[in-house]
Amino acid sequence: MSQKYVVVDLETTGNMWEKGDRIIQLSAVVIQHSEIIDQYTTFINPGISIPPFIAELTGIEDGMVEEAPRFCEIAEKLQKLLSNAVFVAHNVLFDLGFLRKEMEEAGYFNVFSNAIDTVELTKILMPESPSYKLSELSDVLGFDHDRPHQADSDALVTAELLLMLIEKAKQLPVVTLEKLTELAFYLKSDIGPLFHELLKEQEAKIENLAEDLEVHRGIALKKKSFPINSQDIEKHPYPVTQEEKVQVLASHIAGFQAREMQFDMMDTIHEAFVEQKHTVIEAGTGTGKSLAYLLPALYVAIEKQQPVMISTYTTQMQEQILNNEIRRLEKAVSFPIQACIVKGRNHYINLLKFEQTLREQEKHYDIVLTKMQILVWLTRTETGDLDELNFTSGGHLFRYRIQHDGWFMEKNKDAWLSRDFYLFAREKALHSNIIITNHSMLLLDTEKDILPNYQYVIIDEAHHLERTARKCFGEKLEYNSVKYWIGRLGTMEKNFFFKTLETLIKNKNLKPTTHSTELEEAILYMDEELDILYAQLSKLLVVSRQNRTLQTKKDLLRITNDMKTNSNWRSIVMCAERVYDQHQLIKNGLEERLHLIRDKKEKLVLAEQAFIEEMNSFIQKWATIGVKIKDIFISPAEENILWLQGDLKALPNSITIRNEPEEIGSILKENLFAQKQSVVLTSATLSIEGSLRFFLDELGLAENEIVQKIYPSPFKFDEMAKLLIPTDLPEIRGQAMDHDIEMIASHLSAIAEVTNGRMLILFTSYDMLKKTYYLVKDAGCLEDYAILAQGISTGSRSRLIKNFQQFNKAILFGTSSFWEGVDIPGKDLSCLIIVRLPFAPPDEPVTEAKYETIKEKGMNPFTTYALPQAVLRFKQGFGRLIRGEKDRGVVVVFDKRLDTTSYGKVFLKSIPPIPVEKGPLPVILNQIQQWLD
Incomplete structure (x- = not known):
């Protein structure tokens, strides 16, 4: 490729050139003949002070740019560098727009011709990537990106990304490149000429289609590998003794540690399946519960020649089980594991519909981009599961058009029948011994018979089952x-x-x-x-x-x-x-x-x-x-x-x-528990004061009909965590007043200084979160901290967590979903603050209705429902701090009721035993300092 590319990255004082923001660092990497041949980097004196947040983000301070040239002094050099080149940047509209204004102010016009956005190009050529942020892409791709948010490092990584993407494009079949070239005309950056040049190169060769690809009706697809029939797998006896388990696992799973509780949990589940009993198991953090249920599930599936169903609440957990836990287990056992994730048919692409959309003249940007993503993805996917793709918002609407919903016309008339992904998924499930699904699909199957026939099921993240059932049957x-x-x-x-x-x-x-x-x-x-x-x-x-x-x-x-x-x-x-x-x-x-x-x-x-x-x-x-x-x-x-x-x-x-x-116990009993020979429910947060009764009552299960086990965490919590209760905060029972929130904000700021950030703050009210966030921001005493907040800072939960981990000094405000499923191991999180005990608002519709029913039965709604729910939620929040055996930190609870009320003891007795201290803010700050030091 003879075309010259110049990859540019800028660091600026802010996002708005028109409002006075200016460039503080620029780097340009020159690429020609598919090689990096030069890099020019310079600090630039912006003529204004660098804001503290930008200094924290980039590491560039006023002193570093004081002697640097003004932009007008380097404009001529840039003009020569950029002439006859394709301008490339990650989020090109920002860099191109900012640089164009600076160049025009310096007297240089019409400097830029074609421009390529590597974000747009990555979306097309890496459509499965969960993020298109440069730092996260560099982590995944193994690029050396030691100084994110400095222009020289960012520009070099973007250049490496461009070269890697070009190589990816060269591997695509000609038929795919042809369609990409046609569609690229409607993109925002000038990717069309790049695809056209690559297409000409490929057409000049005698193409040999890769062995794992095929072309059907003008679309390139990855060939499917059909599974072994699980019934053909030779039966193996379950490793009964601890020595047998160690022999199976220890020599083949890296880092495996023999844990008596984990082995006992394996035996409990194996016995539940063999004796056809329903079982509830709480397994504390560090028990290794995924492996503890997968091993017996696998042996039982082969012994009984029928699949064991694994149900989880989150997609992330499903992928983790299939791609991590089962892959580890495959190395340990001496027989093949047939495992798959099963979803409803509308998760799979309908190739007949998609082929037709390619024949339509479509100018809408999001739809064009999505079509291009799918064309590339089809050369890689074996599942056809649309969830693998990272769609834009407009792409999600296009998805409705191409998703599978069965056949209305005769199935045999579908020209894509032999390559149909949904039928392949069904076939794979029929030959699997482990089938992974989610709670919604599991419950939907009780009414619609969607999943392959099964009698044994393990429900992980079981604390979500009651809520999922209410939504599913509502x-x-x-x-x-x-x-x-x-x-x-x-x-x-x-x-x-x-x-x-x-x-x-x-x-x-x-x-x-x-x-x-x-x-x-x-x-x-x-x-x-x-x-x-x-x-x-x-x-x-x-x-x-x-x-x-x-x-x-x-x-x-x-x-x-x-x-x-x-x-x-x-x-x-x-x-x-x-x-x-x-x-x-x-x-x-x-x-x-x-x-x-x-x-x-x-x-x-x-x-x-x-x-x-x-x-x-x-x-x-x-x-x-x-x-x-x-x-x-x-x-x-x-x-x-x-x-x-x-x-x-x-x-x-x-x-x-x-x-x-309102009550789903009878529905679950009739549709699930009465229909299956053995259901195992497990989670890290099911018990209250060592009892599973509340959880069982919510699911309509009688204690005498269920095997119950509680395995505490093997971690030494008393050496890893400490709980602190400030006594100089007001007791807030109803709506928090402005004065209360001011005191909370003041305490948070003081604790942040001691912990150097690394702090997750959990709220029960979005209104309180928002007011506290703005008070902390407006106070100005934490200007050099990155302060992120759910619902205020841009990005999803996972994006906020990744941003939090990226900064040396960061504070994360969260509510609702942040109380669970947040995994921030190691030193990235050393302080967890729970602002209020997580009681549900009494006028929340489900809570209000349940209170009325409980009162009608002559019972106390607080002790019967409100307190147990709050304790389980508290346990979930508490569990965010210690994720691994080397973690260490403090939990600070701003709610004095934990200490002043009789029911506060219920919360404390439901978490692992750890030291508890209370006192005014100066005492708390000293305790934190000592503990973390």
Whole structure:
């Protein structure tokens, strides 16, 4: 490749050139003939002071740029460097825009021609990457990136990334490069010429398609490797004694340590399966529970020649089990392990639909980018699981079009049938001895028979089962979602499904009983009535807010049985009935049209066949909307909890109405526990004061029918962690006042100075988190700290955690999901602060309904429900601090109730025994200092 590329990175005082921000460091790496031939780096005197946050982020301080040249002094050199070159940067719009303004101010115009964004190029050529941040890519790819956020290091890594991406592109088949070149015209940066040059190079060669690839109907795919039948695997006896287990595991698993509790847990699970018993196991941090259940599960699956199902709550845990734990176990056992993750069919790509979308002239950026990602991904994926891809938000909408929803036309007429990923996944599952799924899929299977037949199941992260079951057996109806599907359907005036379907009906000379004008009127009428319905629901939420004190990001209103008897609700139900009637008319009209086309048995061209399958997918989604309207408004189950949720600042768009069963024990007993021979439930947080009774009650399980085991953590918590309670903070029982939050912010700032950051702060209220965050920021005493906050700082939970780990001095504010699943091992986290004991708000709909039911039974809602829930949540939060046997730190609880109330002891007795100290702030600071030193 003869083209010259100049890879540029800038460090600046901020993001806004127009507001006075300026460059403080620049680096340019020159690439020609696929080699780095030069690098020019310089500090630049910006003429203004460098903000503390930028100094902390980049390590560049005022003294380092004081003697550096002004930008105008290096502009001529840059102009010569960049002439006749392709400008390259990671997030090119920022660097290019900033540099262009500086060059123009220095008197140099039209310096830049083509520009390539390595973020955009990486998204195309590494579509499975969980992050496109430069520092995270360099970690994954093994680049030497010792000084992130300094221009010379960033530019060099970006140059290495560009060269690596070009090599990846060279490995792609010609048919893939051809399609990428066609689509690249609609990208934001000038990647098209690069793909065109690579295509010409590849066409000049005699291409030998890689052995693991094939081309079908013009699309390159990775060949599938078909599994061994698990029933053909020779049976092996379970290693009963500790010596036998050590013999199997120790010599083949790196770093394996024999732990008596882990071996006992293996035997408990093996016995549960052999004797067909349901079992509940709490396994503390460090027990090694994944291996403890996988080993007996594997031997039982082979012995009984039927799969063992493993269910987890998170996708991350599923991937960890398959790619880490099972891969480790494969090295230890003397027979092959057949394992797979099973998902619903809509997780898999439908290649017939995708092929058709490639024939459409699409100019929408996100959709073009997603098509390009999929073309590259298809040369690598063996599963066809769309979850492997890192979609943009627009890509997620495109996903609806190409996901698998079964077949409406005859399956054998699908030209992609022999390569169908969903059928391959089903086949693989039928030959597997370990099948991994999630709680939702597991529960959905109890009603719809989706998974392969199984009788033995291990439910990991079991503390989520009750909540997942309520959601799974409940329903929600979102205003924006219904409006989206109405919009997808469109009308005769809009080029959507409806117009395309009517054209097909006319061309086939078919005569449906419902005329197109009647359907069109129903679509418009349903749309209008839906707006009226949600306007009425919005009014209910607005009126209710005046008397409620919820401190969540969204407003909630439970629809009680008393409310259902008044005229306002009856008016809402009547409106919902009108929406439902129009919905059913539309559904029946669409279904009739599809059946007319199928019954005619006329051969369809690809575009028609793909459209019919896509229309069938649409109708399946459309039908679920009708079910929800009926179950929520027209004929709801009396025992269910019904509530509204929304943001008063964004009505009606933010409105969701939910309907969930209050008690799920009987449902689980009938649909799961009574149907399976052995169910093992396990988690690190199930017990309260050494008892599993609350967890069992929530799932409707009788203690005398269940085997119960609690394995405490093997870690020496008393030497690793200390719990501290400041006594000079106010006791906050209701809503926190501004004075209370000021004191909390003051304490946080003081503790941060002692711990040097490395601090995770857990809140129970988003409102309190937000107020505390801004108070700490505005105080200015922690200017050299990176202060990150859920819901305020940009990025997902995982992105916030990675950013937190990146800075030397960082503080992370979190609520809700940050109480569990956050894994920050080692010195990155040395201080955990729990601001308040995590009691659920009493007017939260599910809690409120449960309180009423408990009172009706003559019991105390606080001791029966509120306290146990809070203790389990507290245990989850506490568990964020110590993740490995070498971790060390302090837990500071700002809630004095932990010390001053009788129930505070329940919290303390439910966590590992550790030293507890209390006192005013100076005493606490001294204790922290001593402990961490």
